[in-house]
Amino acid sequence: MMHIKQQLAGLMVAMACLLLGTVHAQTPAPKVESANIMDVEKGSDAAAQRERAQSQPGNNAPFWRAVNSDEAHSVTIPNKEAGVLIQKSGQQWRLLRNGVITVFGGWLVTIAAFGILFLYFLKGPIKLDQPPTGRKIERFTALERLVHWTMAYSFVALAITGLFIIFGKHVIMPIIGHSAHGIILYIFKNVHNLTGPIFTLCVVVFFVMMVKDNLPQKGDLAWLKSGGGIFGHVDAARFNAGEKLWFWLGMTIIGLIVAGSGWVLDMIVPGLSYWRGTMQVANIIHVISALLIIVFAMGHIYIGTIGTEGALDGMKTGYCDESWARQHHGIWLDDINSGKIPASREPENGPISNIAKKIVRTTT
Numbered sequence: 174m175m176h177i178k179q180q181l182a183g184l185m186v187a188m189a190c191l192l193l194g195t196v197h198a199q200t201p202a203p204k205v206e207s208a209n210i211m212d213v214e215k216g217s218d219a220a221a222q223r224e225r226a227q228s229q230p231g232n233n234a235p236f237w238r239a240v241n242s243d244e245a246h247s248v249t250i251p252n253k254e255a256g257v258l259i260q261k262s263g264q265q266w267r268l269l270r271n272g273v274i275t276v277f278g279g280w281l282v283t284i285a286a287f288g289i290l291f292l293y294f295l296k297g298p299i300k301l302d303q304p305p306t307g308r309k310i311e312r313f314t315a316l317e318r319l320v321h322w323t324m325a326y327s328f329v330a331l332a333i334t335g336l337f338i339i340f341g342k343h344v345i346m347p348i349i350g351h352s353a354h355g356i357i358l359y360i361f362k363n364v365h366n367l368t369g370p371i372f373t374l375c376v377v378v379f380f381v382m383m384v385k386d387n388l389p390q391k392g393d394l395a396w397l398k399s400g401g402g403i404f405g406h407v408d409a410a411r412f413n414a415g416e417k418l419w420f421w422l423g424m425t426i427i428g429l430i431v432a433g434s435g436w437v438l439d440m441i442v443p444g445l446s447y448w449r450g451t452m453q454v455a456n457i458i459h460v461i462s463a464l465l466i467i468v469f470a471m472g473h474i475y476i477g478t479i480g481t482e483g484a485l486d487g488m489k490t491g492y493c494d495e496s497w498a499r500q501h502h503g504i505w506l507d508d509i510n511s512g513k514i515p516a517s518r519e520p521e522n523g524p525i526s527n528i529a530k531k532i533v534r535t536t537t
């Protein structure tokens with residue numbers, strides 16, 4: 174009898190345990206595996222992360238939140254940035270570069286191009302108001318022309334390859350396809366990276382050679398007030414105020430900003446730490462300044478070529494016609510005629526000047 178009683182008690186305990194177990198299974202404590210991703214606490218502990226990795230692999234919110242927190246974790250590899258696996262501001266950089274800058278930059282370049290076309294067809298080039306006399310005035314030395322041409326060619330190469338790098342995937346890729354776009358992009362990117370330092374060198378040398386004649390002079394304000402000759406003729410010195418503005422604001426300031434940020438992107442600035450943030454900031458500065466200088470240079474190239482009759486002669490041959498000099502740089506011509514400035518600055522037999530003469534003679 175005693176034996177049966179003991180058996181019944183054991184059975185009841187077992188049933189109670191079973192019942193309790195079932196109840197517990199029906200109302201589990203809220204664990205990370207069953208919680209809404211958005212409700213899982215930020216920075217949940219490692220055990221919770223392991224549990225989520227098992228129960229919902231690839232959907233481990235606590236883990237990815239930690240990865241995406243910008244917090245630097247410790248690593249033993251030499252890469253100083255590997256402790257931050259995902260750098261959050263990279264997403265902001267991507268949105269800025271591929272969004273606002275690409276859209277507004279694209280419109281800026283397009284509007285500038287159409288504006289110049291419009292000006293050309295509506296107003297036409299600035300003609301010589303007197304027929305050429307045939308008397309030639311030395312405008313640029315061989316070295317000045319060599320540096321200007323090298324700067325011009327390297328700039329055009331940088332502008333074409335740079336515009337392809339920003340807008341190619343939106344404008345060219347839909348026409349030529351992924352593969353052709355990829356090959357051109359690869360070539361253009363390398364041409365761009367190698368040409369940047371050449372352009373920089375030209376800007377620095379050109380600045381040193383020309384700064385003396387680009388200092389503000391008394392006729393400059395009057396030239397600007399006349400709208401560059403639109404509201405009446407004003408004599409100018411060797412360079413007019415428009416050229417001086419392009420020299421200082423365009424070539425020197427924006428030119429050095431675009432070149433300097435390019436050197437950072439090329440990773441050739443000695444002693445600089447190339448963090449991801451450094452590259453993102455350099456990239457934004459580079460793209461904005463590049464788009465600005467491209468737009469200004471479009472205007473400059475138009476005025477220096479088809480926009481002004483006779484302007485390109487000085488760049489091509491080193492000489493301009495006397496009529497052109499009288500119309501555009503009257504003060505300069507008077508100074509030459511009065512002997513105040515030398516009629517020729519070309520050294521007869523300087524070693525650098527001889528090399529420059531040979532190069533410009535064969536290439537222009």
Ligand code: HEM
Nearest residue numbers: 324325328383412416417419420424474477484485487488
């Ligand atoms: C295809 C490209 C280019 C052409 C055809 C061109 C042509 C010319 C011409 C014809 C002049 C006028 C010279 C004169 O007054 O007699 C000039 C001046 C000038 N160019 Fe260019 N240029 C080009 C590119 C550039 C670039 C890329 C820069 C700089 C980023 C530049 C900077 C200057 C400056 C600063 C002057 C004024 C000279 C001075 O103030 O010292 N040029 N250019």
